[in-house]
Structures are given as C-alpha cells and as structure tokens.
Amino acid sequence: MSSVRENPPRAGRTAWLGLAVLTLPIFMMANDMSVLFLALPAIGADLQPQATQSLWILHVGELLGAGLVLTMGRLGDRVGRRRLLLIGLVAYAVSSALAAFSPDPATLIVARALIGASVATISPSTLSLLRSMFPDPKQFATAVALNLSAFSVGMALGPPLGGLLLEFFWWGSLFLINVPVALLALVTLPFLLPEYRDPNPGRMDVPSVLSSTVALVLLVYGLQELAAQGARPSLLAAVVVGSALLWWFVRRQRRLADPLMDLSMFARPIFVLAVTMGFLMLLAAAGTDLFLVQYLQSVLGISPGLVGALLIVPAVAGFVGTMLTPVLVRFLTTGVVVGGGMLVAVAGLATILWGAGQGSAWLLILGSTVTSIGGAPAMTLGSQLALSSVPMERTGSASAVTDVAAGLGQTLGLALMGSLGLLVYRTGMADAFAGDVPEAARGSIGGALAIADDLGGSAGSALRDAAVSAFGQGLQVTAGAGGALLTVAAVVMLVKLRGHRADE
Template identity: 45%
Template sequence: MTTTTTPTRAGRREWIGLAVLALPCVVYAMDLTVLNLALPAIAADLQPSAAQQLWIIDVYGFLVAGFLITMGTLGDRIGRRRLLMIGAAAFAAASVAAAYADSAGMLVAMRALLGVAGATLAPSTMSLIRNMFHDEQQRQFAIGVWVSSFSVGSAVGPLVGGAMLQYFAWGSVFLLAVPVMVLLLVLGPRLLPEYRDPHAGRLDLPSVALSLAAVLTVIYALKRMAEHGASPAGAVLLAAGVAIGAAFVRRQGRISYPLLDLRLFRLAVFRAALSAYGLSCLAMFGCYIFITQYLQLVLGLSPLVAGVATVPWALGFVAGSMLAPGWARRWGGGQVLVRGLAAAAAGMALLMLADTRHALAWTVAGMVVMSLGMAPVFTIGTEMIITSAPPERAGAASAIAETSSEFCGALGIALFGSLGTVLYRSTLAAAVPEAGEQALSTLGGAVAAAQAAPGPAGELLLAAARAAFTDALQWTAGVGAVLVLAASLIAARILRGGTAAAQPG
C-alpha cells in the first residue's frame, strides 16, 4: 500500500518573506532603466568620454549576465540566504559609492560592482522560493509575484527616477536601492530559510573564468552587431565567445561538481520550459526596441506620454503572472506554456496594424496581449525549470533560466535590430534616393536631418522616414509572431506524450 504525503503549505512567515524577496527584484529591474534618465546630468558633471559613457550604461548588464551561472552554483554551495545577504550588502555599498562618484572611472567601477552584486539576486531569490513554497499552487503564485516584481520595477523605474532627478542630483537614482537592501539585510535572516547542497564540491575556478569569458564575449559581440551592423570584428568576437562556451560545456561534463549541470537538459520538462523562456525573451526584446521609438518618433508622443502608453504593458505582465497559477490548475503547466506563446504571437501580430488610423490603440492592444501571453510563460516556465531540477541544484537551474534570458534578449536586440535597420534603410532609400547617411542610419537621424532641411524637402523626408520605420516595425513584429508561434509548437512537441508537469495540477 502506497501513501502520498501532502506538501506543507506556506504560512504567514513565508508570505512576508516573499515580500522581502520581491523588493530587491524591483530594485534590480529599476537599476536597468533609471540610469538612462540620469545620463545627461552625469555627462555634464563627470564629463565622461564616449567610451566611458557606453561602459557606464553597459557594464552593469554585462556583469550580471556574466556572473549568473557562477552565483547560482555558489549559492547552492555556501547557502542561498547567505549569498543573498552578501549580495545585498555589496549592492548597497556600491550604490552609495556610485551616488557620490567624483569621476567617470569611479562610476564605471561601481556600476561593475553593482553588476556582480546584482547577479546574486535573481538566482538566490528564485531558488529560495523553491524551498519556501512546497505546495505547487502556492509556489506558482509566489513565482508569479516574483515575475511581477521585475515588471513593476521596469514600469516604475522611469517614473520614480524622473521624479528624483526633478528635485535632486543624479546620484539620487542610485540611493533608491539603499533602504531596500538595508531592509533585506535586517529582515532576511529572520524570515528566509537557509538552504545549501550538503554534498556540494569546490567551486571550479577555471569553469568560472570560462563562463564569464564566454558570456561577456558573446553578449558584447551581439551588442556590437546591433549597434554597428555585421562586421568581421563582430563575427570574430562572436566565434571566439562560442568557442569559449564550447570549452566551458566540455569541462562541465568532466568535473564532479559542475557550474552547469548538463543532466538537466535530459529532462523534457526542463528543455521545453527553457526553450519557451529563451525564445520568448528573444522575440520580446527584439520587438520592444522598435515600439519605444515608434511611440515617440513616429506617433509624436512626448517621453512622458510614451511612458504612460507602456504602463498597460507592465500591468499586463502583472495580471498574467497572477492569473497563471489558476490557468495551470485548469489546463496544466505544459498547456499554459503552449497557449501563452500562441497568445503572445497574436499580440505581436496586432503590432502589424500599426500604420492604420488607430495606430496607438492597436499598438497598446498588441503590447497588452503580448504581455498577457508572455507572463504565464515566464511564471509557469520558471516554476517548471526549478522544480524539474533536484532541490540542491535549484540555484544553478534558476541561474540557467536567467542566463538564457540575458543571452536571448541580447540576441533578439541584435538580430531584430539588424533586420529592422536593413528594412528601414532600403525602404527609405527607395522613397527618397537623395536621403543622406544621417537619415538612412536611424529614424532619430532622419528627424534631425528633416528639421535641418528646407520646407517641403524636410517634410517629405520626415514622412518617408516615418513610413519606412513603420514598415520595419511591422515586419519585425511579423517575424517575432512567427518565431513565438514556432516556440509554442516546439514546446508542445517536447512535452508530447505527457509529463507530470504537463498534466493538470
């Protein structure tokens, strides 16, 4: 006779602990957005060179991506709560130092430290949720809150940052993180459980170096290609990063305690969820870079109004994340992935109506449908990823998911950005053969060129540039819809035959 054990349900302590875990995720997302608002003031005060200004923007995201896998495995080894506390303390200290930086070099260094500290947050918080919520329905809801916290941070970041810059110096945008991290340091040890792998081996430093080098090289190459187009230098960098990544993977198969547990990829549920997660990020990031420009430079919205127009996008993520557990109970986790991806594809298809009379309404509707479809993919997909892994490797599994997000987001920006640029240039050159390189390079350049051109010539150039950019948006949205629909079919095929995670809960 077999007996089944009902998982222990979380109580008030765990739910308060979840709120504590959500706060640093909000800050993490805000830190990715608020800096752009402060750049003019930073440039006027510190007078960075062009290269320093790029590094001020980029180094945070680069090092977050580069250290995610390492931090996920390190948390499994030394304790996830301990790593989170160390990361929170480092994040607070680096935020204060960045706020009072007196040189561009110091600000770059502090942004780099913020990136390393930030890499501890996502895998630690996600894997702690795995240990705090054992009931499947409660865990799915908790992960929905976790996903929503990133959406909320992205949405309120520009609003809060803009308000701070209205009344205070640029350093204030960094100080926003300090009280949140202090609160985490005070409440974390009281509310969050500690968990580590009791059989963890030593952290393999050569693997750490290979992982960091591979991630940084590939993401830098993709970013370079997105900004400057395909070039021999970019191709060499990309090939070098892939080669280093291959060496990293080979090493993981030979050591006893790898950073990347290759056995996870043998699990159908893990592969399906990771594929859905990664391809969703690729398409979403690729389309979003065109949406923000379209709202301001084509529809003529002010930055504030354009920001308000993207709020429904964030609210759609919050709503989709909260509804996902109920959908999973009704249809099963696997079906939520498949149907969520199909809905996201429909949202991207709506963006193809952006040149109609009600362009703004269709654009906002497309963003809302897309976010309502993507949010369950991230929520249920994340839950499937971390629960398909052994509990002692939950940190490493969550780090794989986050690294996939960073990689695919960068790849989406590079691929879709390059495609959109080619479409924009060819369409504008055909419509206005005399358009100069400034107008052909970017829509912003075309707006500036049109303002400098005399009367009708400027109006003609501006209208043609806006039409060309709208065409580029429509085509990239169409490609994104096809890609996400393909991801839905891939997930369905991997899960075909039925798995525990794909059945109704």
C-alpha cells in the same frame, strides 16, 4: 514516500513574509535597470565623462552580471543560498552608495560593475530559495509569480519614479534610494529565510568560472553592439571568441566530476522546455519592443514622458498575466497555458503590425498589452518548471541557467530581430531615393527626421515621408517575424507539454 509527494507541507506565515521582503530588492533591482538612461544627461553635466565612459556606465553592470550569474548560481548551492543572498545585499548597498556619491566617471564605472556583480548574486539565490520555502507546488507557483511580478512592476515604475527623484534631487538619488531597501532586507531576512546548501558540493573549477564569465560577457557585449553599430570586425570577433569559449566550457563540464554547470539538467525534457519557452518569448518580442518605442516617439511624435506613461499599460497587463498563471494551471495543462498564451501574444504582435500600417498609437499600445499578457505564462512557468524539475541541490544552478537564457533571448532578439527591422528600413530608404541617402538618415529614424527638418521644403518632406514609411515597414516586418516564431513555438509547446500538469 508517495504520501509525502502528494501532500507536501504548506508554507506558513513566515515564508510568505519572507517572500514579501524578498520582493523589495527585486523591485529595486528592476527599477535600477530601467532608470539609468534618465540620469545620463545629469551625470554627463556633473561628472563630464567621455563618450566611451558613458557607454561603460550604462552597460558594465549588465555585462558583468550576465557573465557571473552561472558562477553565482553554483556558488549558492555550495555555500548556502541565504548566505550568498545576504552577501549580495551587502554588496548591493555598498556599491549603490558608492555610485550615488561618485566624484568621477571612473568611480561610477567601478560602482556600476559592483552593482552588476551583486545583482548576479541576488537573482539566482532568490529564485532558488523559493523552492525550499514553498514545497507545495501550488504555493510555489504563486511565489514564483509574485517574484516575477515584483520585477515587472519595478521595470514599469522605474522611469516615472526616476523622473520624480530627478525632479527634486540630484542624480545620485537614483542609486541612494536602493540602500535603505537593502538594509531592511539585511535586517529581516536572516530571521525569515531558511538556509539550504548542497550536502556534497564538490569543488569550484576555476577555469570553468573564468571561461563562462568571459564567454557570456563577450557574447552579450558583441550581440548588443552588433544590433546598435552593425557588423564591425571587432564585434564579430567578440561573438566568435565568446562562442568558442562557451563551446570549450561545455566540453569541460562533461569531463568534470564536479562541474560548474551540471549538464545532466539538460537531459530532463521538462527543464529544456522550461528554459526554451522564456528564451523564445523574449527572442520574438524584444526587437518589436525596440522599434515600437522609437515609432511612438519619432514617427507619431509622442513625447518620451507620455510614451513611458502609455507603456505602463502593457506592464500592468504583464503583471496580471503573471498572477493569473498559477490559477490557470490548476484547471488547464501546461501546454494549453503556455502554448495558448503564446498564441495570444501572436495576436498582439499582429495587432502591432496592423497598428503600424494605420499609424495608430492606440492599436500599438493594445497590441503591446495583448503581447504582454500572452507572454506572461511562458516567463512564469519557465522559471517554475526549471526549478521544480531538478534536484533541490541544483536549483541555484537551474535558476542561473534561466537567467542566462532570458538574457540571451533578450540580446538575440535585439540583435537579430532588430537588425532585420533595420535592414528593412535601410532598404526602404534606398528604394525611395535614386541618389545617395545620408548615412545618418539611413542609420536611424531620428537621424532621418533631423536631416529632414534641416532641409525643409519639398526635399525635407520627401525624406520625412520616406523615413516614416520605411520605419513603419521595419516595425511591421519585425512584429511579423516575431509572430511567426511564436506560432511555431506555441505548436511545439502544445504538443510537447500536452497532458503535463504544472501544479503536481
């Protein structure tokens, strides 16, 4: 028995070819997530959606995907991960084609919802299949890194590729390009991927499915909109109701013989640490990323196209850090790789703080680059350790939990860190003026600069200087708070994971 554990079979050419094909839909899903905002002006001119419809077009897929991922992760364990992946690819191809040729906003909203549901199906199935495809720990680490790298590259290349398509084709081409990729995967993957399902799946609990879906949708929606709109009663109610439903869901899982989410996974310290490391990394960095993009455009006056090109550099650094992680864990303990990487990310956030004080685009991009490369091990090993620390029949659920944690980390980072930065900005604007500041100027740097341009003269210059200073302080505080959080997280990882080897 021990010899099997010490010398697991190594994956052959078929498994690596299957992984190569698997990265294509992952790349396109990430690409799809990062380009939609580019198409909104063209969609608005063609379909003429109302303001509320535009928001649903932008967010409905993300919301439904977040709500369904737990259910889809468990469903893959029950019906077979390869089968569920192929069903998701069919749905992805059909919904992408429907989106491309949508004649009205309502059809596009439905198509975007179906895309979100299909992404929730594909993502946990893909990661959980890697566990059975690559039983060797070193190969598994490399496979996870390649999978996550495909997502990172898709996010980075999405805006340039989307801009190129919009330059020569209509907005529907952004969706239509996904169809041949999905069809290629559908034709080839049945011959390249193994099938795996839980031999004792039990039954699906419908109340758990409904409560988890509604809870996650309400939480993600409420937190996202709180960061964008402030503390409105309806949004606070969404967060409260979502939290209450999630609490009820967890209590129900404890009583069920066949739970939708097996809470025994959280009794494993390595699983908890694995889920936490990615969550904390995104929580610390998301708010800074939001302020950084606005600072580069609004304060430093860099064009959106050039900002997108500059941000490819941190994306490439993240790719390098992801691919280096499997190499580093062969020589260093998990605690050193993750904790050390987090400390590197802290140095990057400190550089962003410094760059905001100096008004230097190059320091800001350097800081973002260092943060990306330092945070990559936490994201990579988080997925790898979460999947490898649970029984094979629970890897679908484990993958879904990591997706939920990452989504909540990103959303909470935008809501909490973003709100902190906005509070600093609003306070700075109030301190700079004895009289009332227009709401549009207090609400965003873009609104303040637009009003300053309209005012002109000394009044406009004073408003502009105050807005630039206050927004820079907001970025500095956000980066500083993120750095403080990551410093604590790094110490925890160094202590809790000392001596742990991820490649064993």
